[in-house]
Amino acid sequence: MIQFVGFDKQYLSSMATLLAKRHEVERSRYSFLPQQFEDPQVTEALLQKEVEKPFVNGIVALREDEVIGYMLYEYKEDAKKGRHITIDYPYIAIAEDAHPRLVRLLYAEAGAEWIAGGYFQHIIYVPIGYDRLVYEWLDQGFRFEQKYAILDIQNYKPKATDAENKALSVRRLAESDSDTLKRMSRWNSIHQAAAPSWNPITKESLEDVKSGYAALAKDAEAIVMIGEQDEIPVGFHVYYEADSSANMFTPDRTVELPAASTNPQYRGRGVGKALADASYSQLKELGYDYSLADWHTPNHLASYFWPKLGYQPFMIRMVRKVDNRIAWAHGQ
Secondary structure (H helix, E strand, C coil): EEEEEECCCHHHHHHHHHHHHHHHHHHHHCCCCHHHHCCCCHHHHHHHHHCCCCCCEEEEEHHHHHHHEEEEEEEEEEEECEEEEECCCCEEEEECCCCCCCCHHHHHHHHHHHCCCCCCCCEEEHHHHHHCHHHHHHHHEEEEEEEEEEEEECCCCCHHHHHHHHHHHECCCCEEEEEHHHHHHHHHHHHCCHHHHHHHHCHHHHHHHHCCCCCCCCEEECEEEEEEEECEEEEEEEEEEECCCCCCCCCCCEEEEEEEEEEHHHCCCCCHHHHHHHHHHHHCCCCCCCEEEEEEEECHHHHHHHHHCCCCCCCCCEEECCCCHHHCCCCC
């Protein structure tokens, strides 16, 4: 008989053991994931920090007083998403001998409280290496929204041909590139709004994007690579050093890639590959081992291009939006 109880710190040690075991399974597929989280003491310290957040709560599954699963969740509100629930990467794990259906039961038990409070959008970060849970979330009406992937820079193999490399000149960003960055900012935004992504880009949000890109010219922490053909900017990559202490999936000596694009008029000419080759050569010289990237799954160009370079997806952001009429439509 399975019993569900609210989170209490007496369960933290057992929860940490489940999370450490989950991470061990994930690392058997993705060895680049940080090894220290296979240690229950490390995962317990991580969970302890998470449950101290003011809007984090949780539910624990017990079988004969043994913890066989848990789910933490955070209540959030912002102008873009409104009220929503986030189940972060370390926020769920179940015992190896537990049926995967347990995640559905955890969701049903906790979700009733969310709906009662008007939280109709649910977001979860699901480890692909623990794929027996992915299908359970799909069956619960969740959909893929964003994929997260890692590239091994040290073992990266150049992808562009000699001709494609010779056609492209790659350089680091200069402070005088502010106006150039503003013009380039449109490339990715307009593409995101096109089929089949259909991610709306308002005039106001595009202005914010332009301002953000222009500021990169004076950002000392940004590593920005610009590709040019005949002195015309045709592509760019933006990198930042990632904080490996911020989560349990970022290795040491990793950069993250928050933005990259190719001039639409130059796509299909090898610009992306040549720019990637030059960027990873530069990052390798700077001492970085990995690059972390993510993309909107309906974006067919990104979903094809980044894995082709060698990025390995290891996590998926999945989303479910419950019809808010459930607040009053009960069939009565």
